Amino acid sequence: MASSNNVQERVVKVVCNVLSVDAEMVTPDSNFVFDLGAESIQSVQLVAAFEYEFDIEMDNEKALTVQTVGDAVEFISQYLD
Amino acid sequence: MAMIKAQSKTDSPAASWDPLDSIFCPESIAILGVTKTPGTVPHDIFENILTGEYTGVVYPIAPGKRSVSAVRAYRYVSDVEDDVDLAVIVFPASVVDKALEQCGQKGVRGVIIISAGFREVGQAGAKLEQRVTDICRHYDMSLIGPNCLGVINTDPAVNLNASFARKMPAAGRIAFLSQSGALCTAVLDYARGKGIGFSKFVSFGNKAGVTEIDLLDYLHRDEQTDVILLYLEELRDGRGLIEAAGRITRGDNPKPILVIKSGRTLQGASAAASHTGSLAGEDRICDAVFKEAGVIRAGSIEELFNSAILLAYQPLSAGDRLAIVTNAGGPGVMATDAATNVGLTMARFSEQTTKALAASLPATANISNPVDVIGDARSDRYQSALKSVLADENVDEVLVILTPQSMTDIDDIARTICDVHRRVAKPIVCSFMGASDVASGINILQAERIPHYVLPEWACQAMADAQRVRQWRSRPKAILELLPVDKAAAADIINDLPDGYLREDQALAVLEAYGFPVPAYRLCRDADEAVAFSETIEGSTVLRVVSPDIVHKFDVHGVALDLGDSQAVRAAHERMMADIAQAEPDANVLGVIVRGMIPNGREVILGAKRDVAFGPTVMFGLGGLFVETFKDVTFALAPITAATAGRMVREVKAFHLLEGARGTPPADIENVEQYLVRLGQLVADFDRIAELDVNPLIVASAGAGSAVADVRIRLG
Numbered sequence: 071m072a073s074s075n076n077v078q079e080r081v082v083k084v085v086c087n088v089l090s091v092d093a094e095m096v097t098p099d100s101n102f103v104f105d106l107g108a109e110s111i112q113s114v115q116l117v118a119a120f121e122y123e124f125d126i127e128m129d130n131e132k133a134l135t136v137q138t139v140g141d142a143v144e145f146i147s148q149y150l151d
Numbered sequence: 152m153a154m155i156k157a158q159s160k161t162d163s164p165a166a167s168w169d170p171l172d173s174i175f176c177p178e179s180i181a182i183l184g185v186t187k188t189p190g191t192v193p194h195d196i197f198e199n200i201l202t203g204e205y206t207g208v209v210y211p212i213a214p215g216k217r218s219v220s221a222v223r224a225y226r227y228v229s230d231v232e233d234d235v236d237l238a239v240i241v242f243p244a245s246v247v248d249k250a251l252e253q254c255g256q257k258g259v260r261g262v263i264i265i266s267a268g269f270r271e272v273g274q275a276g277a278k279l280e281q282r283v284t285d286i287c288r289h290y291d292m293s294l295i296g297p298n299c300l301g302v303i304n305t306d307p308a309v310n311l312n313a314s315f316a317r318k319m320p321a322a323g324r325i326a327f328l329s330q331s332g333a334l335c336t337a338v339l340d341y342a343r344g345k346g347i348g349f350s351k352f353v354s355f356g357n358k359a360g361v362t363e364i365d366l367l368d369y370l371h372r373d374e375q376t377d378v379i380l381l382y383l384e385e386l387r388d389g390r391g392l393i394e395a396a397g398r399i400t401r402g403d404n405p406k407p408i409l410v411i412k413s414g415r416t417l418q419g420a421s422a423a424a425s426h427t428g429s430l431a432g433e434d435r436i437c438d439a440v441f442k443e444a445g446v447i448r449a450g451s452i453e454e455l456f457n458s459a460i461l462l463a464y465q466p467l468s469a470g471d472r473l474a475i476v477t478n479a480g481g482p483g484v485m486a487t488d489a490a491t492n493v494g495l496t497m498a499r500f501s502e503q504t505t506k507a508l509a510a511s512l513p514a515t516a517n518i519s520n521p522v523d524v525i526g527d528a529r530s531d532r533y534q535s536a537l538k539s540v541l542a543d544e545n546v547d548e549v550l551v552i553l554t555p556q557s558m559t560d561i562d563d564i565a566r567t568i569c570d571v572h573r574r575v576a577k578p579i580v581c582s583f584m585g586a587s588d589v590a591s592g593i594n595i596l597q598a599e600r601i602p603h604y605v606l607p608e609w610a611c612q613a614m615a616d617a618q619r620v621r622q623w624r625s626r627p628k629a630i631l632e633l634l635p636v637d638k639a640a641a642a643d644i645i646n647d648l649p650d651g652y653l654r655e656d657q658a659l660a661v662l663e664a665y666g667f668p669v670p671a672y673r674l675c676r677d678a679d680e681a682v683a684f685s686e687t688i689e690g691s692t693v694l695r696v697v698s699p700d701i702v703h704k705f706d707v708h709g710v711a712l713d714l715g716d717s718q719a720v721r722a723a724h725e726r727m728m729a730d731i732a733q734a735e736p737d738a739n740v741l742g743v744i745v746r747g748m749i750p751n752g753r754e755v756i757l758g759a760k761r762d763v764a765f766g767p768t769v770m771f772g773l774g775g776l777f778v779e780t781f782k783d784v785t786f787a788l789a790p791i792t793a794a795t796a797g798r799m800v801r802e803v804k805a806f807h808l809l810e811g812a813r814g815t816p817p818a819d820i821e822n823v824e825q826y827l828v829r830l831g832q833l834v835a836d837f838d839r840i841a842e843l844d845v846n847p848l849i850v851a852s853a854g855a856g857s858a859v860a861d862v863r864i865r866l867g
Contacts, residue, residue: 104242107186107215
């Protein structure tokens, strides 16, 4: 089982890669759109990148409703458990 | 910066800063949610502001981006060091509330929310919209939108294109307000093709904050705007709109308002039980009340702009006398027909004009109105004809028609018209019929702001609309006078009753309290009582069943007419009770109304309905069983003045019957007008009255009054 810290680090890494933002901008409360500037196409890219990073297959419809980095960590963790 | 008051918000405390100046004349703008992807709304809006040569400062708010289009970007609006007057929000709906909170804390004064995903998508969206409204209210921010195209202000002192329209329109004196964003882009393209410019252009979308009424009032004060156009789909405060229109369309600073109101369906009308209810669809009421408030209602975009350019480009004519100058007989006759059909008067030339025309035109020319300068006319003939008719005191406005013959010097004629136009204060409109041959001539006219119409019929329609504006402005403002009524007596009846139909005796008592001519009647419980009361009546008797369970009396044989004696009354009573027992066995029959037979007269309907958007309205028309068939009715907002009642009565076709058609004496029209005023007072006093029909009111000859033959009132 992956530790939540480890998941968070990997989520932040993916977010920084996909959205081209600095890691210091990304906190658990960061809203993908409002705080990190994700455009709609990037939201889809994020979901795909998380699946690749964690080797999981997520419910895309639900995944796209996730708004913050912290919620993404929680959402991805469900699949890792 | 040419703001409404021509003052900056930073002027002295006495300076008046209009809250909507923050939307139309901001000195700084933040675009929240800008992206770098061309072809997307968040990108194109920012680009439009940049390339539109906006005179203020613009700040892109784009988290995670250093710059957008070489302009330094900010993560949050709160990071901007300077004040921000206007925020244009293009973030997705899910984070708009967060953006708004920051705007409020930053001290932003105006907000345009372009984003969709609010009330228009259902309940969840409506909840989000409510939150947005609450935040704006909390921070006292003026809000346009959400779900809109944006705002354009062509004032060169501002040059603001805060929209995702493809191009900035030309500057002009016409303002356009639209509930539909998509229509805006089509209108902008249409107007560009016609050389029409705008002062302000506003797509107000879901109108969660600023409404069309706020915008109308703002444009009334706006020095850049002469004519206001409004496209409306949904009326939430019809009465407020009409009151605003009344303020704007006349008085010290009158500006015409032209409206397209879509959704011309009789929503819910089919379910209404009363005549008035079934006739009083929102569209019919709109038609009538817009007219009564001086608003011109257009049926199409073409019609809207046809009238708008005349009102914006030309002075209002002093009267409705039209002269036509044409080089083509057929179109001249067509134009004459069209002018007459829309209510314009063909001018009768003075002797001097006729002589001048005869002297300057060939013998074959027609020197009466329409003036036919003949197909081979060149600019000199147009010039002399135009000068002559425009100098005539009997001519208020001129329509110039041209068809392109081989010898027609189209551009010279256009220039001649422009030259004449500069020297007179009377409106001139043109119809250069055709397309490619006349195109350059049309351009010359449009550059001079001389309204041009493809068809002379369109020109006539526009001139008729301008006449309505002129007549409306000159109409004396009527004063509402309250008539003496017994409101307390009506309240005693209405206030104690549940929603639903009043019994006939109750409805009659309400009318009596408001002074209606109700014939003497009695509610009789049985045949003996009915016979006894009928013996006190002069002439024949009428029986009408009274039951809270029976609304449509005729359907169950619940009405007996013209009963000559006691025996007939008793027999009719027995028959009626038997028929009702069979047709409505469970009906609670309280008795019958017994009254005298009303002598024949002309039957009219006086109706009322509480409209969702407009509140209490009154209706007048031809009465009887065929009200819905002929639909010869008109409406007004209650309460009404005596002048409005007079206009309503004269507006329906049946007025000719009341006036006295084919040898019949005139009916008591004044009497009808008085009861319309009383009806307006009644429904304005009691907002529980949802529908009311006095149908028919039987009107006797002039001076002989009228009588209520039937009434139906529904509370709800």
